[in-house]
Amino acid sequence: MNYIDIHCHLDMDEFDADRQEVLARMKEGGVVAISVGSNLEASKKAIEIAETNENIWTCVGVHPEEISKGIFWDRGSSKMPFDISEFKKLVKSSKVVGIGECGLDFFRLDPAFAKATADKQKELFESQIQFAIKNNKPLMLHIRRAYDDALDILNNYKKNYGEKLRGNVHFFTGNVEQTKRFLDLGFTMSFTGVITFTHDYDEVIKYIPQDSIMSETDAPFVTPVPHRGQRNEPSFVIEVVKRLTEIRGEDLETLSNAIIQNAKKVFDI
Numbered sequence: 417m418n419y420i421d422i423h424c425h426l427d428m429d430e431f432d433a434d435r436q437e438v439l440a441r442m443k444e445g446g447v448v449a450i451s452v453g454s455n456l457e458a459s460k461k462a463i464e465i466a467e468t469n470e471n472i473w474t475c476v477g478v479h480p481e482e483i484s485k486g487i488f489w490d491r492g493s494s495k496m497p498f499d500i501s502e503f504k505k506l507v508k509s510s511k512v513v514g515i516g517e518c519g520l521d522f523f524r525l526d527p528a529f530a531k532a533t534a535d536k537q538k539e540l541f542e543s544q545i546q547f548a549i550k551n552n553k554p555l556m557l558h559i560r561r562a563y564d565d566a567l568d569i570l571n572n573y574k575k576n577y578g579e580k581l582r583g584n585v586h587f588f589t590g591n592v593e594q595t596k597r598f599l600d601l602g603f604t605m606s607f608t609g610v611i612t613f614t615h616d617y618d619e620v621i622k623y624i625p626q627d628s629i630m631s632e633t634d635a636p637f638v639t640p641v642p643h644r645g646q647r648n649e650p651s652f653v654i655e656v657v658k659r660l661t662e663i664r665g666e667d668l669e670t671l672s673n674a675i676i677q678n679a680k681k682v683f684d685i
């Protein structure tokens with residue numbers, strides 16, 4: 417194990433044509449991964465892939481944008497897309513190492529339904545926080561344009577559940593103040609290929625202690641330099657780790673080992 421991609425989506429259609437080759441390139445590069453589900457169907461598929469590949473683990477959950485699509489409340493339905501009885505079956509797999517991706521995403525809220533959508537997203541998020549605590553799993557968080565709202569919710573649970581509330585903030589783009597608050601909660605933060613083509617997160621990346629930082633690709637999305645223009649895949653995570661070392665002034669072996677240890681600790685892999 418040389419590198420870990422703690423957040424990718426190997427279940428997605430983008431990998432249907434060459435999934436085996438993608439997995440072979442990971443093996444070749446010593447790259448292991450956590451493939452994350454974003455709804456019930458995707459979570460089931462992610463488990464299938466994890467159960468047939470030694471070096472793949474998975475998180476199961478429902479992405480907040482499942483609500484932004486408006487399909488659940490727009491029709492007057494009160495049913496949540498997080499069906500606890502279904503997810504209860506999924507967490508029985510030994511390959512399920514976390515709950516998510518779940519969280520809040522206020523980036524593209526339809527202005528006509530913004531408040532209602534945000535409220536439903538919070539409800540969906542809290543049901544998954546409670547589920548993670550109950551099943552003693554860490555959270556894989558997806559938070560966009562909603563860090564302070566998410567932190568307020570998480571802090572409330574921290575007060576009642578302490579160490580039982582834990583996890584990682586995927587695709588982290590928060591500021592130093594928000595970073596501090598996540599560190600106080602004991603959460604790690606992971607970075608994608610975005611850091612290979614912008615300096616926007618350099619300050620935060622330098623600020624995070626070595627025991628709280630992680631690497632990911634979010635493949636098939638956000639391909640790192642020098643592979644821009646191609647579909648992203650987990651073996652490209654090396655470019656993310658390299659960039660992290662440049663920003664932080666650390667050597668590759670030390671940081672990649674530290675990240676693997678961090679992932680083992682948070683996700684118990």
Ligand SMILES: [Zn+2]
Pocket residue numbers: 423424425452517634
């Ligand atoms: Zn994702």
